[in-house]
Amino acid sequence: MLVSLYRYNPETDNAPYMQDVELDIPEGKDLMVLDVLNLVKEQDPSMAYRRSCREGVCGSDGMNMNGKNGLACITPLSEVLKKNKLVVRPLPGLPVIRDLVVDMSLFYKQYEQVMPYLVNDNPAPAIERYQSPEDREKLDGLYECILCACCSTACPSFWWNPEKFIGPAGLLQAYRFLADSRDTAQAERLANLDDPFSVFRCRGIMNCVSVCPKGLNPTRAIGHIRNLLLQRAT
Amino acid sequence: MVDSVTNLGRSGVFDWMIQRVTAYVLALYAIFLFGFILTSDVNYETWSALFDQTWFRIFTLLALLSIGGHAWVGLWTVTTDYIKPTLPRFLVQAFCGLVMFVYLVWGIQILWGL
Numbered sequence: 001m002l003v004s005l006y007r008y009n010p011e012t013d014n015a016p017y018m019q020d021v022e023l024d025i026p027e028g029k030d031l032m033v034l035d036v037l038n039l040v041k042e043q044d045p046s047m048a049y050r051r052s053c054r055e056g057v058c059g060s061d062g063m064n065m066n067g068k069n070g071l072a073c074i075t076p077l078s079e080v081l082k083k084n085k086l087v088v089r090p091l092p093g094l095p096v097i098r099d100l101v102v103d104m105s106l107f108y109k110q111y112e113q114v115m116p117y118l119v120n121d122n123p124a125p126a127i128e129r130y131q132s133p134e135d136r137e138k139l140d141g142l143y144e145c146i147l148c149a150c151c152s153t154a155c156p157s158f159w160w161n162p163e164k165f166i167g168p169a170g171l172l173q174a175y176r177f178l179a180d181s182r183d184t185a186q187a188e189r190l191a192n193l194d195d196p197f198s199v200f201r202c203r204g205i206m207n208c209v210s211v212c213p214k215g216l217n218p219t220r221a222i223g224h225i226r227n228l229l230l231q232r233a234t
Numbered sequence: 235m236v237d238s239v240t241n242l243g244r245s246g247v248f249d250w251m252i253q254r255v256t257a258y259v260l261a262l263y264a265i266f267l268f269g270f271i272l273t274s275d276v277n278y279e280t281w282s283a284l285f286d287q288t289w290f291r292i293f294t295l296l297a298l299l300s301i302g303g304h305a306w307v308g309l310w311t312v313t314t315d316y317i318k319p320t321l322p323r324f325l326v327q328a329f330c331g332l333v334m335f336v337y338l339v340w341g342i343q344i345l346w347g348l
Contacts, residue, residue: 160315164236193246197236200246201311229247 001025001081003036005047006089008096016096018087025077033065033072036086037100049100056213059148063100064089069150069211091153093162106162107149113166113192114174119185135181142176142221144214145169151208151218157201165201166193168208168218174199175221178228190225190232199225240327242306253307256300263297291345298341302334 001023008016021040025031034051041047049072051061056074063072066080066087080086094102120129152158152167166174174193177183193199199222208218242249274280284290309330317323 157315192235195236196238196241196246196249196310197314198246200250226247226250230251233245233247234251 001036001077002085003040004085004087005040005099006096007047007099009046009048009098030076030078033063033070033075033077033080033086033088034061036077037072037088048098057146059146062091062148062150062153062213064092069154071148071150071213074213091149093153093159094149102149102153104149107147107152107167107169110152110162110166110170111147111173113198114170114177115185115189115192116170116173116177118177118180118183119188120182121184129182131181138179138181139176141216142172142179145172145176145216146214148213150211150213151216154207154211155202156205156207157203161197161201164197166198168202168222171199171202171225172216172218172221175225178225186228187232190229193225194229194233199229240324241310242303249307249310252303256304259296259300260304263293263300266293285345294345295342298338302338305334306331 003021003023005019005021006016007013007019021043023036023039025036032054034054037047037049037051041049049061049063051073052058053060054073056071059071061072062069065072065075066082066085068080069091070080072088077086088100090096090100090102094104094106097103147169149169151172152169155168157165158167174189178186178189183189202219202222204219204222206219209216209220212218238244242252270276270284285294310327313323313326313330317326
């Protein structure tokens with residue numbers, strides 16, 4: 001099997017290049033892409049990538065495999081391999097620090113913009129803030145995000161305006177707190193989003209939905225935010 | 235909150251709504267014209283009779299205004315996506331605005347035959 005890897009070490013390379021590595025994968029065995037990277041790293045320890053939990057929970061190993069973003073640890077070779085070839089590149093649109101490691105500062109900055117925490121002005125009750133099962137259900141499909149950045153870096157609107165458009169991951173979290181019955185800062189949250197870039201750069205092409213390794217739907221959440229903004233303004 | 239002064243309505247939801255509403259107006263206008271061309275014998279008499287009616291002039295003016303608003307929101311989005319340096323972007327936006335204004339005034343002149 002041929003693996004083509006994006007390599008770039010700013011200390012030694014003038015420009016990024018693709019490195020081809022031939023690997024022998026045992027017949028009838030379906031490895032995850034992360035396992036393949038580990039095999040490569042055994043041959044060439046200078047290869048850099050992030051990984052931690054290796055089971056799709058931590059969100060560290062988001063990368064672009066044969067043209068589609070995903071988590072290397074839960075992407076089976078059989079799903080991405082084309083003509084026995086695997087091309088691995090870093091997440092698109094973010095600055096590369098080294099090889100497959102990208103600088104996620106802008107991604108986190110946008111995440112921070114949406115105040116990703118519960119705001120409640122009422123005095124804290126003795127034990128906990130109650131929430132009905134129905135209200136809790138509204139957070140399903142929102143809270144599961146692991147911030148791997150696969151969606152935002154698959155979004156052309158985020159590529160063109162990463163410092164102004166919050167991006168699908170951030171907006172999913174924005175709606176997660178807008179939809180929370182315990183949150184009292186809805187007006188402030190919406191006021192922060194009502195500009196032509198933060199939410200409305202979304203053109204609804206749904207790349208985010210097609211790549212999300214957790215099967216979430218940021219486009220739907222963005223639609224809900226738009227409806228809330230519209231209700232607030234009309 | 236991102237600041238912007240060159241988009242149509244300053245607020246994101248306003249621009250978004252304008253683009254949707256004008257899209258409906260343009261769709262209605264296009265469907266009507268298409269239907270008119272299909273169902274009637276298009277010649278100078280029928281065409282000028284159609285445009286002689288005040289309601290149709292108003293409808294056409296509404297469609298013209300809608301094209302202006304719709305195109306401004308759309309082209310503003312395209313220019314802010316693809317033209318990163320401020321001066322060229324501003325110049326392109328200004329040019330688009332000028333063209334739209336000329337089309338609007340010219341369209342009014344044609345409609346009311348001044």
